[in-house]
Amino acid sequence: MKNDSDKILQEVTGSDYKYGFYTDIEMDQAPPGLTEDTIRFISAKKNEPEFMLEFRLKAFRHWQTLKEPEWAHVEYPPINYQDLIYYSAPRKRPKYDSLEEVDPELLETFEKLGIPLDEQKSLAGVAVDAVMDSVSVGSTFKKTLGEHGVIFCSFSEALQKHPELIKKHMGSVVPYTDNFFAALNSAVFSDGSFAYIPKGVRCPLELSTYFRINAANTGQFERTLIVAEEGSYVSYMEGCTAPIRDEHQLHAAIVEIIAHKDAEVKYSTVQNWWPGDKEGKGGVYNFVTKRGICEGEHSKISWTQVETGSAVTWKYPSLILRGDNSTGEFYSVAVTNNKQQADTGTKMIHLGKNTRSTIISKGISAGRSNNSYRGLVKTSKKAENARNFSQCDSLLLGDQCGAHTFPYLDVGNRSSIVEHEATTSKISEDQLFYCLQRGIDMEGAIGLIVNGYAKEVLSKLPMEFAVEAQKLLSISLEGSVG
């Protein structure tokens, strides 16, 4: 194990953001700007059913009445929403039957990303849906999944093939009226992933989606919808990268998860958008709305997130625990370095009886970054015996960064127990001394301690993500020593 971590550390020392390449693929773009025409263009381009266009237009009209939220502990220059390109798809977008038909340059991109898209990666046992600049370019393992009745495809494909499922569930957890960015996404989203696990099925594979922003000046607006029917189980992973660019890119996604009776959904994400350079130039604005609902009794949803990228993050994966005895979990590691800003956390809304939730959040700030935890735990009057435990620790590396904790506890009945604990400190001198004394250099020692600090969360990630996450932690903190 020790050798492994040494190797990882060696591998990452001296390397910067390694996903910063740009692929020259012909793009099919909408003209910049946002009007009803843009939305009609997107909808027409994607050959969407009528109800979808109506939904988009309603969302757009609502969005026009909203103001961009300012309450988060982040600062960024105002975004001109009329300058962005809202649709950008790789041209010659065919309906692929096998990988041979795929544009080789595209495949190369995925090769560089190291995603197990092609057949040789079948050993990894992962079904991948890759979304590049808003359009899904290929899913693998359709057959295996099909045999179990699992639907896993791009959102547009689902709209063509299963419009009734989309119509029923889309917007039921995150309505377009939810917030500014959710409304924007609902109006202009171009693609995303859709997963449907039928009753009683334990999904045989881990589902995985990779998102990548490629073209300049585009906004990425994807939408993920996961529906787990009674008694089903699924583990879903999401990863994301973006090329290095001077200007900022906007990413405003929506993730909706619905877990019915006895269902379990495990959602893991490693967010690694381009964070901008050391001076805070460029980088992705990551304004995401993620919410799950434990609809049925004994259902369970867990969020695990490793946040290392993005210039500005605004993200609160939340859970509504409506079913009695349902469980919600939130595990998060958020790392900020240089001039990154992150305002992230969760909301646990207890509505059902005997609902339980756990929140473990580990924030690490270095450089001149700001890292905030913002979380709400709410128990309604009817949520008898609700139980929550939250622990939010912050680690400060360097005296120019900030670590903030903003918990909100709203308790509305006498039988629930809600606890929140948090500490903020710097790396322990004793631990550092111990490592140095054993011949580990400063950077190695910090990497080791930080990995140990975040272990509680990393251990919740699926195996292959865990390795990547460990590497990411080290890369993100590089140069923060001394």
Place this chain on the structure above:
Amino acid sequence: METTYSSLNKDRLIELFHREQKSMTELATPLVNRIRQHALSRFEKNGFPSKQLENWRFTDLTPLLNTEFFFDFSNKSRSMDVEKIFTCDVYDLDTFSITLLNGWFVYKSAPLTKLDNGTIIGSLAKAMEVYPELVDQYFGKAAKTDVYELAALNTAFVQDGLFIYVPDGVTLEKPVQLINIVNADHPVFLQPRHLIIVGKGSKITLVHCDHSLTHNVSFTNILTEIFAEDNAVVDHYKIQNKGRNSALITNTFIRQKKSSSVYSNMITLNGGFTKNILDVSLPEPNCRSEHFGLYLVDSNQHVDNQVYIDHIAPDNYSNQLFKGILDDEARAVFSGKVMVRRHAQHTVAHQNNKNILLTDDAKANTQPHLEIYADDVKCSHGATVGQLDPEAMFYLRSRGLCERTARQLMMIAFAGEVVQKISIQALQERIQHLVEKRLKGELSICDQCMLHCNSKEPTAFNIDMSKI
């Protein structure tokens, strides 16, 4: 001249200000009047805090302002026998006591007393007349009228209140007790203003009691500024025991100079609506700042504690512990914020809020926030909302205690953690007694606390059997 309004809002108060300006400004120094004008412009801009604001999300002032309030700007500072209307109930408490009646200073002999050791205690209005340079040096220097809407409102209408000046190197052996009484036969809107200056190496204990003698509606918006100079020690107790129809807002601003210590203790036993705002600035090193709070509320009472501790300089220590027991449909809000600025290295800051809910209709909202910009710090916060520990309950039951006694014992122990921080023995015992009575349901809202109204005879309490 008396003025009545059917309901109160920003515009009406501003109109009132311009009409009554003369009677307010003639008592104050020119500097205080300049600060007043600035505060008025702030209030004109911001108005009353709305529920849209982060710190007022759960606390709504609008229904409280929908009353016919009486305003009286004529100088009511006067000599009268306070003991006739009020007797302190803490028998052994030997204090230098001062009384404010409906916001005006009332005294036995003189409005402003200068003790042999140089300490000045008395009416703020009088102090502005006799020691204008002393008042000007401190007045308004701690109160952040730009940030707090109600502090701006208080500053705009400042007239009278308590003034204490303790010169350097003086230890006041006797605690100073400030009794704030509201006794009016019609709804009143009061804004007393206190200025407390504690010189280098001096020591003072301040006991601040808020009472109402009648059950009329009242709205009190108090502002207290406390300045602790180098090495000063300030012990500040606030005991709030108001009527169900009273709204009490306290704005306390504390500014600590190097190596000073300030301890505060807010005990809310009864009150219709209470909001305590505490703002502490630590611009110099080696200070201690400890703040405790206890609230025992029932029926539809509302208590909101808002604490902001600003660690500006390095090497400071701060601690907050707020505990509450909520019964019936009571609501408690705690919003604490610890700010550790970039240069405040070696800060140690703790923040804790614990609540027990006794019914399903009670509600607790707690927001313990930390904002930290320095790395070599130790900061922690915690918050819990829950019920009595079933294991402890089982232990007591297994020892043969009935459920009621076991519950009371545990609640008394829960509150004890805060009560034991009170360093004045007599007061601690008395508060302990009151807390016990309160938790046993013997101290109902009607028989207000320590006041045995005009008689020295102990009051016969109506025991609310439903609570037992």
